[in-house]
Amino acid sequence: MRIRSVARFAAVLLTAVAVPAFAAHGTADFTRFVALGDSYGAGLESGSLNEHHQQFSWPAVIARQAGAPDFQQPLVSFPGIGPELQIIDLIHYPPTILPAEGTGQPLNLNLARPYNNLSIPGANVADLTTLTGAQPPTNTQKLFAQFILRGLGTEVQQALAQTPTFIAIWIGGNDALGAVLGGTPAALTPVDAFRTAYNAMLDQLTAGAPTAGIVVGNIPNNVLALPYITTVPPVLIDPATQKPVIGPDGKPVALVADLGGGNIGQLPAGSFVLLPAASKIAQGFGIPGILKAIPPFNQLPHVGEPLADTDVLTPDEVATITQRVNDFNAVIQDAASSRDIPVADIKGLFDRVVAGEQVGPLDINSSFITGGFFSLDGFHLTDIGYTMFADEYIKAINHAYKTSIALAPISDFYVPLGSTGSMGMPVISPEAAQEMLMFAPQTHKRLRAAGH
Amino acid sequence: MRATSSRFLPLVFLVILMISSAAYGSGFALFEHGAKAVGMGGAFAATADDPSAIFYNVAGIAQQRHGELLVGGTAITFQNNFTGDSNDLWTAGVTGQKYRAHVFIPPNAYAVMPIGSNITVGVGVFTPFGLRTNWEPGWVGSYVSNDANIKTVSIEPAIAWQTSDGRIAIGAGPEYRRGRVILSRDTLADNPFNGRVYDVANSYLSSDWDNSWGWNAGVLFKPSPTWRFGVSYRSPMTIDFKGTATITQHPTGNAQFDAIVASQLPPTQPVATSIEFPDFLYLAVATSAIEKWDIEFDVVRNNWSRFKQLKVDLLTTPAAGFTRVEDWKDTYSYRLGANRHVTPDWDIRFGALYDKNPEPITAVTPLLPDADREGATLGIGWHHGPLLFDITEFMLHFKRRGTNGQNPEGFNGTYKTDANLVSLNLGYRF
Numbered sequence A: 001m002r003i004r005s006v007a008r009f010a011a012v013l014l015t016a017v018a019v020p021a022f023a024a025h026g027t028a029d030f031t032r033f034v035a036l037g038d039s040y041g042a043g044l045e046s047g048s049l050n051e052h053h054q055q056f057s058w059p060a061v062i063a064r065q066a067g068a069p070d071f072q073q074p075l076v077s078f079p080g081i082g083p084e085l086q087i088i089d090l091i092h093y094p095p096t097i098l099p100a101e102g103t104g105q106p107l108n109l110n111l112a113r114p115y116n117n118l119s120i121p122g123a124n125v126a127d128l129t130t131l132t133g134a135q136p137p138t139n140t141q142k143l144f145a146q147f148i149l150r151g152l153g154t155e156v157q158q159a160l161a162q163t164p165t166f167i168a169i170w171i172g173g174n175d176a177l178g179a180v181l182g183g184t185p186a187a188l189t190p191v192d193a194f195r196t197a198y199n200a201m202l203d204q205l206t207a208g209a210p211t212a213g214i215v216v217g218n219i220p221n222n223v224l225a226l227p228y229i230t231t232v233p234p235v236l237i238d239p240a241t242q243k244p245v246i247g248p249d250g251k252p253v254a255l256v257a258d259l260g261g262g263n264i265g266q267l268p269a270g271s272f273v274l275l276p277a278a279s280k281i282a283q284g285f286g287i288p289g290i291l292k293a294i295p296p297f298n299q300l301p302h303v304g305e306p307l308a309d310t311d312v313l314t315p316d317e318v319a320t321i322t323q324r325v326n327d328f329n330a331v332i333q334d335a336a337s338s339r340d341i342p343v344a345d346i347k348g349l350f351d352r353v354v355a356g357e358q359v360g361p362l363d364i365n366s367s368f369i370t371g372g373f374f375s376l377d378g379f380h381l382t383d384i385g386y387t388m389f390a391d392e393y394i395k396a397i398n399h400a401y402k403t404s405i406a407l408a409p410i411s412d413f414y415v416p417l418g419s420t421g422s423m424g425m426p427v428i429s430p431e432a433a434q435e436m437l438m439f440a441p442q443t444h445k446r447l448r449a450a451g452h
Numbered sequence B: 001m002r003a004t005s006s007r008f009l010p011l012v013f014l015v016i017l018m019i020s021s022a023a024y025g026s027g028f029a030l031f032e033h034g035a036k037a038v039g040m041g042g043a044f045a046a047t048a049d050d051p052s053a054i055f056y057n058v059a060g061i062a063q064q065r066h067g068e069l070l071v072g073g074t075a076i077t078f079q080n081n082f083t084g085d086s087n088d089l090w091t092a093g094v095t096g097q098k099y100r101a102h103v104f105i106p107p108n109a110y111a112v113m114p115i116g117s118n119i120t121v122g123v124g125v126f127t128p129f130g131l132r133t134n135w136e137p138g139w140v141g142s143y144v145s146n147d148a149n150i151k152t153v154s155i156e157p158a159i160a161w162q163t164s165d166g167r168i169a170i171g172a173g174p175e176y177r178r179g180r181v182i183l184s185r186d187t188l189a190d191n192p193f194n195g196r197v198y199d200v201a202n203s204y205l206s207s208d209w210d211n212s213w214g215w216n217a218g219v220l221f222k223p224s225p226t227w228r229f230g231v232s233y234r235s236p237m238t239i240d241f242k243g244t245a246t247i248t249q250h251p252t253g254n255a256q257f258d259a260i261v262a263s264q265l266p267p268t269q270p271v272a273t274s275i276e277f278p279d280f281l282y283l284a285v286a287t288s289a290i291e292k293w294d295i296e297f298d299v300v301r302n303n304w305s306r307f308k309q310l311k312v313d314l315l316t317t318p319a320a321g322f323t324r325v326e327d328w329k330d331t332y333s334y335r336l337g338a339n340r341h342v343t344p345d346w347d348i349r350f351g352a353l354y355d356k357n358p359e360p361i362t363a364v365t366p367l368l369p370d371a372d373r374e375g376a377t378l379g380i381g382w383h384h385g386p387l388l389f390d391i392t393e394f395m396l397h398f399k400r401r402g403t404n405g406q407n408p409e410g411f412n413g414t415y416k417t418d419a420n421l422v423s424l425n426l427g428y429r430f
Helices: A002-018 A058-066 A140-148 A155-161 A173-182 A191-208 A277-281 A315-337 A346-355 A383-401 A430-438 B002-020 B035-039 B058-063 B255-264
Strands: A033-037 A085-089 A096-099 A166-170 A213-217 A256-258 A264-266 A357-359 A362-364 B068-084 B107-115 B119-126 B130-134 B147-162 B168-191 B196-207 B210-224 B227-234 B237-249 B269-277 B280-287 B293-302 B309-314 B322-325 B331-341 B346-355 B373-384 B387-402 B413-429
Touching (some): A033 A155, A058 A383, A166 A191, A191 A213, A213 A315, A213 A383, A357 A383, B035 B387, B058 B147, B058 B227, B147 B210, B168 B237, B196 B255, B237 B255
Antiparallel strands (some): B068 B107, B068 B413, B119 B147, B130 B147, B147 B168, B168 B196, B168 B210, B210 B237, B237 B269, B280 B293, B293 B331, B346 B373, B373 B387, B387 B413
């Protein structure tokens, strides 16, 4: 009797262990794989959407690893829409980065079906169910939607039109990023609006593709991760020594900015100056007026004029943004869990990169230019960064769906001695380049980044 | 009945020792120093009846009451394969990478000469340690190691004495060991101009031939005409190596990137390192109780716990040096061999061996991906008049060894290795 009850208890225990606590939504069948998202999903890199890097968009990497057939993307020829930023001079300080000359053209406009990768640079959560590409191009996402969505319906509608077997989504970054890049929390999407939009998006997808596997991802809450935020110090740097200028009080001299609502003052400790402001500081903006007559600052035309509110993030603004992203992540976790959808830990990936992630011989970190993870625009990823992003999704898929999709290795970017090392980079003849230039607006915007 | 059980008691004792030992393995030690001994799976410390006894159990030369020269070598070839860990961001999907093809031939030579009726002197030359792991071009682990080469050669004068009835023999000798170490690895760096990872430089650490002294001693005990016991010990040794670290930059074609790399590379400079070689203890039992058969079983204790680290000091720029934690464990090797006297001139030999490996999982690297080893040997011996000829085929299988995500340098995967060895010796008695 006693033995039998023990056996029964063991059987119950085994049953409890054998039944997974988490039954994933649908199945992991990549026959018709679609991806929804924003510029990260599109593979935007160094300020440019172009085919050199679209082939390493995180959805494209997952498609390759999972063997998804005929994975079509809205490819754009080099140098891309947004001509790609390139390093011109890394030897002298500060480094010089310029956009490539010319502009790229869509290469896959005539595809007779929706793209598998429907990611729209600039899209926020609500855009997934509202943008169709038929709207006038009044903002970034509407501009890109014109040739990615082509008026054929929203991202969600075009995904469902393909009767997808698997759907990967990463969305929500732009609901916070506008505030980060614009230096103002006013651009944050309200949490309720985010919740409504996120659930509406998942409701439409699960209703339209009830048997498809789905994976989503959370959002990095660590604004310190972005070189766009962290590269330019909030204090005055002596151009000769590259060290902070020390004031009479023995502390580094803080830059001056509009701290909000026209309140001009020195940046409090814990403030951030956004990357593009580097070029303004080089002209004297943000440098306290008291230094107007002192060399070398007397050479600069705008000493004494503050940086704009949109050039800086104060500690209060950082705290507000971080909290909002935490709220977004709670919404994503709830929305996903209630539908048995796994969540890729992209926040965790960014945290690891900020700490410095050893990948084989490489120390992947969040440094500008040299960190290996963020591209030259300071907030989009490199090919390696997007591959690590995709690997985070693959881990989530494998865990939830009990699949064994191989991670995409970073050693694929290794150029062994004696090989050409072009790795997917098309050779562009001078004639082809000339032809491209005929269509290109001449861009000479010069971005001088203040260090790395 | 009683006689039988006492006869097998020593074997039982050794089997118990084998089972109860927390056993590990073999590292970069070589034991292939005589084709007859290899033919018996390396189980030779209780038989020790040819001049290679200077390596296996020096007391054994006392029973050799004639002069003899013995020379030979072992041709070693490897087949190996590295498969990346599907969870490792660097190695996932890597398959089929391997060593460049090499044939290694560690040589050996011995001479023994009896003096009077109880003493024999001799000298042996052999290579007690050796390693070569030279990975093919394009190797994704080149930043850990793309070539490791440890060479040694020992010269050992020996003297042994036995009682007049031949029941007990003792022997000893100093060992003069020379060695050389070459370590080559590459520096890989992310090129920010195109986001690709380049092999930007090679560090080639090449030592001089440096040396040290040790000793070895052995005892051979024959309680009856059919039973033999051997104990043999080879001392630990430390060789301090000095040499040169040659740093060679590999141009990538991007002048700015190359200039930045050049500004960060250490200069070519003197280098120093040290290797702690282990000591070995052989416990051996052999019997001729079965007519025309000699059967031997040896247990070897390898004191690999001496090998705690590989520390390379760059003397001009110390910060560029490195220390690789090894923390090897003491191990045991088990060897079983048999020699069948087919005719007065011909012998046939069989052997089997099992070596536990000394490397903790964190020390499994491309420099030496060791694993537990299983081996089988088949040998033939011919002796006629003053001439001897021994040849042995030896197949050695390394069990698959995976790093299980624990490699401290972030280089994870599974190594498979097989070796084929052919040992050959020629002898002349006078």
